[in-house]
Amino acid sequence: MSSLNELSLTELIARRLTGELDIQQLVEDCIQRINQREPEVQAFQYFNADQVRKSYLSQDMNLEHQGTDLLGIPFGVKDIMDTWDMPTGWGSPIYADHQPAKDAGIVAALRSCGAQVMGKTVTTEFAYFYPGKTRNPKNTSHTPGGSSQGSAAAVADFMIPFSLGSQTAASVIRPAAFCGVVGYKASHGEFDLGGICSLSQSMDSLGMFVRDVQDLQIIRSVLLGCQSPQKTHQPQKVGLVKTPHWLDASEATQQLLTHTAEQIRGSGTDVVELHIGPQDDSLTEAQKTIMAYEVARSRAFEYHNYISQVSPQMCALIEDGKHVSRQAYVQALQLAESSRQQLIEVFSDVDFLLAPSAIGEAPVGIDSTGDPVFSRMWNLLGGPAVTLPAGTGPKGLPLGVQLIGAKFQDDALLGNAVWLQNQLRL
Amino acid sequence: MSSLNELSLTELIARRLTGELDIQQLVEDCIQRINQREPEVQAFQYFNADQVRKSYLSQDMNLEHQGTDLLGIPFGVKDIMDTWDMPTGWGSPIYADHQPAKDAGIVAALRSCGAQVMGKTVTTEFAYFYPGKTRNPKNTSHTPGGSSQGSAAAVADFMIPFSLGSQTAASVIRPAAFCGVVGYKASHGEFDLGGICSLSQSMDSLGMFVRDVQDLQIIRSVLLGCQSPQKTHQPQKVGLVKTPHWLDASEATQQLLTHTAEQIRGSGTDVVELHIGPQDDSLTEAQKTIMAYEVARSRAFEYHNYISQVSPQMCALIEDGKHVSRQAYVQALQLAESSRQQLIEVFSDVDFLLAPSAIGEAPVGIDSTGDPVFSRMWNLLGGPAVTLPAGTGPKGLPLGVQLIGAKFQDDALLGNAVWLQNQLRL
Numbered sequence: 044m045s046s047l048n049e050l051s052l053t054e055l056i057a058r059r060l061t062g063e064l065d066i067q068q069l070v071e072d073c074i075q076r077i078n079q080r081e082p083e084v085q086a087f088q089y090f091n092a093d094q095v096r097k098s099y100l101s102q103d104m105n106l107e108h109q110g111t112d113l114l115g116i117p118f119g120v121k122d123i124m125d126t127w128d129m130p131t132g133w134g135s136p137i138y139a140d141h142q143p144a145k146d147a148g149i150v151a152a153l154r155s156c157g158a159q160v161m162g163k164t165v166t167t168e169f170a171y172f173y174p175g176k177t178r179n180p181k182n183t184s185h186t187p188g189g190s191s192q193g194s195a196a197a198v199a200d201f202m203i204p205f206s207l208g209s210q211t212a213a214s215v216i217r218p219a220a221f222c223g224v225v226g227y228k229a230s231h232g233e234f235d236l237g238g239i240c241s242l243s244q245s246m247d248s249l250g251m252f253v254r255d256v257q258d259l260q261i262i263r264s265v266l267l268g269c270q271s272p273q274k275t276h277q278p279q280k281v282g283l284v285k286t287p288h289w290l291d292a293s294e295a296t297q298q299l300l301t302h303t304a305e306q307i308r309g310s311g312t313d314v315v316e317l318h319i320g321p322q323d324d325s326l327t328e329a330q331k332t333i334m335a336y337e338v339a340r341s342r343a344f345e346y347h348n349y350i351s352q353v354s355p356q357m358c359a360l361i362e363d364g365k366h367v368s369r370q371a372y373v374q375a376l377q378l379a380e381s382s383r384q385q386l387i388e389v390f391s392d393v394d395f396l397l398a399p400s401a402i403g404e405a406p407v408g409i410d411s412t413g414d415p416v417f418s419r420m421w422n423l424l425g426g427p428a429v430t431l432p433a434g435t436g437p438k439g440l441p442l443g444v445q446l447i448g449a450k451f452q453d454d455a456l457l458g459n460a461v462w463l464q465n466q467l468r469l
Numbered sequence: 470m471s472s473l474n475e476l477s478l479t480e481l482i483a484r485r486l487t488g489e490l491d492i493q494q495l496v497e498d499c500i501q502r503i504n505q506r507e508p509e510v511q512a513f514q515y516f517n518a519d520q521v522r523k524s525y526l527s528q529d530m531n532l533e534h535q536g537t538d539l540l541g542i543p544f545g546v547k548d549i550m551d552t553w554d555m556p557t558g559w560g561s562p563i564y565a566d567h568q569p570a571k572d573a574g575i576v577a578a579l580r581s582c583g584a585q586v587m588g589k590t591v592t593t594e595f596a597y598f599y600p601g602k603t604r605n606p607k608n609t610s611h612t613p614g615g616s617s618q619g620s621a622a623a624v625a626d627f628m629i630p631f632s633l634g635s636q637t638a639a640s641v642i643r644p645a646a647f648c649g650v651v652g653y654k655a656s657h658g659e660f661d662l663g664g665i666c667s668l669s670q671s672m673d674s675l676g677m678f679v680r681d682v683q684d685l686q687i688i689r690s691v692l693l694g695c696q697s698p699q700k701t702h703q704p705q706k707v708g709l710v711k712t713p714h715w716l717d718a719s720e721a722t723q724q725l726l727t728h729t730a731e732q733i734r735g736s737g738t739d740v741v742e743l744h745i746g747p748q749d750d751s752l753t754e755a756q757k758t759i760m761a762y763e764v765a766r767s768r769a770f771e772y773h774n775y776i777s778q779v780s781p782q783m784c785a786l787i788e789d790g791k792h793v794s795r796q797a798y799v800q801a802l803q804l805a806e807s808s809r810q811q812l813i814e815v816f817s818d819v820d821f822l823l824a825p826s827a828i829g830e831a832p833v834g835i836d837s838t839g840d841p842v843f844s845r846m847w848n849l850l851g852g853p854a855v856t857l858p859a860g861t862g863p864k865g866l867p868l869g870v871q872l873i874g875a876k877f878q879d880d881a882l883l884g885n886a887v888w889l890q891n892q893l894r895l
Contacts, residue, residue, distance in 0.1 A: 138571075148768075234766070237666075267795050343581060344573075
């Protein structure tokens with residue numbers, strides 16, 4: 044019989060409904076898994092089993108919580124998100140022992156529904172490129188991707204049922220795809236970002252990692268009180284978007300996308316190939332421009348006061364940003380805005396867009412978190428995105444497919460994603 | 470001869486250009502003014518003259534700074550903005566002794582240009598309605614307005630040449646109008662908001678208080694490296710917007726607006742009356758809906774853990790927000806978005822919009838900060854706004870007129886505002 048830590052949130056809640064879920068056993072199974080695997084995977088920046096046990100003792104598991112579905116469910120928190128009772132280091136040596144006074148809004152919201160923080164998961168430095176210590180649990184000589192690397196690895200390795208991440212370029216979709224789990228990047232603005240270290244305020248978005256896309260419907264239902272009109276929803280029409288970066292995708296990724304499109308067609312859904320925005324890579328470039336400009340602002344304190352403790356990668360980005368003129372920045376924002384308006388029309392015709400999640404499998408080594416090229420433009424456009432595990436590449440590592448939805452239509456996208464997950468599992 | 474604390478930033482810099490500015494004397498004059506007036510005005514939450522003097526000693530005033538115009542200029546920081554060397558209490562007893570680890574992005578940026586923090590200015594609780602201790606320096610039995618009340622009062626009372634604020638409903642425009650200074654609410658997204666306590670992330674915007682609108686051009690030029698094409702710019706056409714709340718405005722405010730429109734016409738600029746958005750108050754209501762919904766998220770930690778230390782006003786707002794459905798919230802965001810698109814066309818025809826800054830003079834007493842009704846809709850629409858002192862009401866207290874510009878066209882608006890300031894001073 045499988046340990047409780049291996050169950051998805053959906054499976055855990057199904058057990059609770061029939062009175063079979065022992066929350067204490069779930070937590071002990073998760074803790075045991077972490078103790079067993081953490082020396083190799085290193086998903087956690089901060090984890091204290093005794094503190095976790097104590098928090099369960101102090102929580103009345105029979106309390107009437109707003110969202111009882113999450114009562115007692117442990118989750119991981121990316122270490123750029125404030126927690127009042129655990130240090131928050133933002134992946135930077137500057138803030139190694141930093142203890143915030145409060146919880147980030149999203150952490151407070153989850154805790155108020157009875158969910159329990161298992162620990163702080165490893166982030167790259169300030170959620171940008173300089174990697175943390177985490178390894179890909181599917182093959183520990185490979186990167187798990189970044190920046191939400193600990194959150195992706197911990198869920199992929201059955202240490203916790205779900206975890207929080209954030210994305211500005213590809214920090215949720217890429218590590219989820221590399222680790223073989225479901226990654227969800229919410230619409231920009233969909234969740235509160237207070238108490239989360241900001242990288243680029245025009246684009247920072249909250250993300251989550253789970254092992255079953257239905258789990259996201261449960262979390263959203265508890266947090267937002269909203270539900271998909273249909274839990275699973277076959278789309279009428281899907282737009283396949285190869286993006287201007289198609290030739291950067293590995294052969295396996297190209298084949299996977301083509302094959303997935305065929306599978307969707309085979310189920311009776313129309314698939315049409317679409318181009319979004321300008322034919323060149325100007326949306327990706329606009330994302331880079333905005334990010335560099337805004338990072339130069341958001342990291343001004345560290346750059347001017349602790350430069351010796353800022354990574355060369357971050358310094359280079361800040362210096363790039365200092366050379367972006369305000370005019371170039373505003374032009375990039377305007378291109379994003381006009382492309383978002385265009386996208387509204389696209390989504391009046393198709394249910395979701397299908398695109399690669401990443402170039403290919405997780406690269407070998409942990410010195411780089413891989414290329415974010417297949418998420419930058421989607422992140423710029425501000426809608427929700429989901430990556431589903433959809434196969435493996437030549438090295439036997441996971442590959443994902445990405446679904447992109449209309450802004451603030453996250454529930455509709457998740458309904459389609461549940462449908463596609465079911466197709467992929469057939 | 471006037472003390473240096475009475476000079477505007479523009480006048481200070483003009484003196485520096487001719488070698489006549491003694492920075493140490495400026496600081497001492499400001500400190501003396503604060504010591505003299507603070508017992509009555511109470512603009513500062515945290516002020517330590519010795520610490521300020523020490524920071525000047527440790528700063529080489531001959532250093533080549535990025536923006537030498539601000540070198541050695543003291544400024545005030547609203548106490549919802551992080552400062553690494555001064556406590557930041559967000560106007561809440563929960564965080565009374567809270568010491569952040571770093572500076573907010575905008576504070577770090579100003580300091581990196583050589584500007585010096587004079588102290589932390591009083592804010593209402595979490596920048597919402599529950600008032601702080603500050604009194605209106607023009608008449609201390611009246612409110613200075615809120616939420617950026619200390620910042621407005623300190624500049625109005627010649628304690629500092631400029632200060633930082635923030636606005637979600639009317640937290641810059643209203644206190645500036647009530648205290649008789651220039652208030653500037655930047656375009657949403659124009660400045661970094663990292664390290665600033667968020668109230669409502671879709672609408673929070675940075676603000677500044679000065680005594681001459683030209684001062685804003687100096688600060689923007691240093692911070693953003695951009696300049697108005699013309700420092701002062703006569704508009705061709707102005708849109709007078711009475712708003713659906715016109716009947717709430719005092720007679721003096723109505724007369725002031727009508728008179729200002731006449732003055733503008735008299736100078737050869739066309740003035741047309743315009744309506745923006747729906748004819749009813751739905752933009753104002755959308756602002757309230759979004760604010761309540763987002764505050765319920767952003768203050769989840771305090772609400773669930775420290776409710777006895779949260780004011781009744783804030784609790785009521787959070788509870789309102791908990792009853793806003795996600796659907797109503799998204800609809801309000803969509804109304805804002807479509808109205809913003811509409812506004813783009815309006816600004817292809819007029820240079821700026823002219824509207825009341827507030828209902829009238831500052832109300833008596835300090836238990837309420839006054840009604841934000843004349844700023845809510847403009848804040849929702851995301852463009853820049855400036856209030857200029859333009860007269861006095863029946864009680865002899867200041868009245869302002871509000872100028873609203875196109876989003877991210879802050880420099881154009883300031884060029885027009887300099888022109889109008891000159892007209893009003895004639």
